Amino acid sequence: MPAVRRRGTVRLRLTAVHTGLFVATSAILVLTVNLLLQTMLHQRVAGMKIAEAAPPTFAGPPSGSPMTGAVMGDVADLPDAVLRYQWTVSGVTIAALTLVSIAAGWWLSGRLLRPLHRITATARRLSVSTLHERIALAGPRDELTELADTFDTMLGRLQSAVDSQRRFVANASHELRTPLAIQRAAIQIGLDDPTPQRLDEIRRELLLANHRAERLIEGLLVLAQSEHGLETSEPVALDAVVRQAVGETPGEGIAVTLATEPVQVAGDPVLLHRLVANLVHNAVRHNRSGGTVEVRLASTGDLTVRNTGPEVPADRVDELFEPFRRLRAARTGPSDGAGLGLSIVAAIARAHDAAVTARPNPGGGLELTVRFRARQATSGAESRPVMI
Incomplete structure (x- = not known):
């Protein structure tokens, strides 16, 4: 009921505005026309009286005859009579057209508000289970169809977010259930x-x-x-963070080549360390025996990690940045990792307003690039190979 009352209020306002504009413009028009008519009639009657006082140029009834006085009296009263009739007709006409304007304004506002009613009804029906519904408003391209399309786009993003959250919860539950089941089995059986x-x-x-x-x-x-997102941000020497993360990453005979240039970015040093560590650890773990990992940091703020390893299908690269996604399993599978490494990298990059891209290497492996917004460069540069 409150929603219906609000719709009626908007409709009444539109009707009142439409009728008010009509009455105002009509009153101005009638007043202007009647005043001009009054001025013209009085000027014409005054001209006729002046002509009567002038010497006659033709034979006619004596000027003082009763017939001439009666005619001139009728002429003198003619402007007032015409104006009274004009005001009466104008008033009746404006009153009748005002009623017509109210009806037309009510009908027109209803048609204008009909798409908004449809949008409101769709929004009221929506729930987590009906996010697939769309308004799909047809008609000419105007502000209302643009609003409906914007609302549909928002519903699409919301549906994607809800679906992603559902998958995340299901996968997290699966991942947490596995170690718990192992512990329970070890306790009960062992x-x-x-x-x-x-x-x-x-x-x-x-x-x-x-x-x-x-x-x-x-x-x-x-x-x-x-x-x-980031609660606090501070200048961070990204080259120092990269060197520290590479030095702390354990390896199994994988050759890691490190080349850094001085770069400063704004962000959280702990999260940035985690981003670099995840990239390097992922490149070392998903590699082949005797493979290599190249880590490069340019002064522009581009961090690139390239490794050798198994073939990566190009159509599945984007899946690697989703939580609990692994290359050899569509969802979760037996692995020593939880499938969160690259999804954490993507989240940290977004928090630092950085862009992450990935592409398969010809012959195997992956190249990941994180583009930061470099603030300034510190002095010095370093380029050295590191074996881990």
């Missing part, structure tokens, strides 16, 4: 025969499962913090 050797195996299984759950929870926290 402790049936608690020999010292069996207890040592159970201990290792429980520690591995606990470590996996801990990494997953830590990754989820970092991802949530990155999606929330």
Whole structure:
């Protein structure tokens, strides 16, 4: 009921504005015409009286005859009679047209507000389960169809966000359920025969499962913090962060080549360290035996990490930046990682107003580039190979 009352108020306002403009313009028109007519009639009658006082140029009734006086009296009263009739007709006409204007304004405002009613009705019906609905307003391209198209676009983005959140929750639940199931099985089955050797195996299984759950929870926290945005920002020497992250990344005989130029960016040093560490760790882990990793930081703020490794299908590169996505499994699969590495990289990059791009390398591997907005360069440069 309140919504109907608001729609009626807008319709009444439009009708009142339409009728008010009509009455105002009509009154101005009638007043102007009648005043001009009054002036003209009085001037004509005055001219006729002047002509009567002039010497006659033709034979006619004596000027003082009763007939001449009666005619001149009627002529003198003619302007007032015509004006009274004119005002009466104008008033009746304006009153009748005002009623017509009210009806036309009410009908016209209803037609103008009909698309808005449709938009309101669609918005009122929407819920999480009906985000697929669209207004799809037809008609000429005007402000109302543009509003409806904008609303449809917003619904599409909202539906994508809700679907992504659902997938994220389902995948997170799956990932958290796996280590918990391992721990429960180890406790229930392994402790049936608690020999010292069996207890040592159970201990290792429980520690591995606990470590996996801990990494997953830590990754989820970092991802949530990155999606929330930066609370504080400070100048960060990105070249120093890159060197530190590369030096701390463990490897298995993978040759890592590091080339950096002095760069300063605005951001959070902890999150930037996590971004670089995830890129380098991902490049080392998804590599082949004896492979290489190239890390380059240009003075323009472009950070590039390139590695050798398995073939990466070009049509699946974008999936790698989604949470819990792995190259060898569409959703989740057996792996020592949780599938959050590159999604954390993308979230941290967005929080720092940076762009992330990826492309497969010919022959295998991946090249990832993060383009930061460099503030200024510090003195000195460094280019050196590092073996890890």
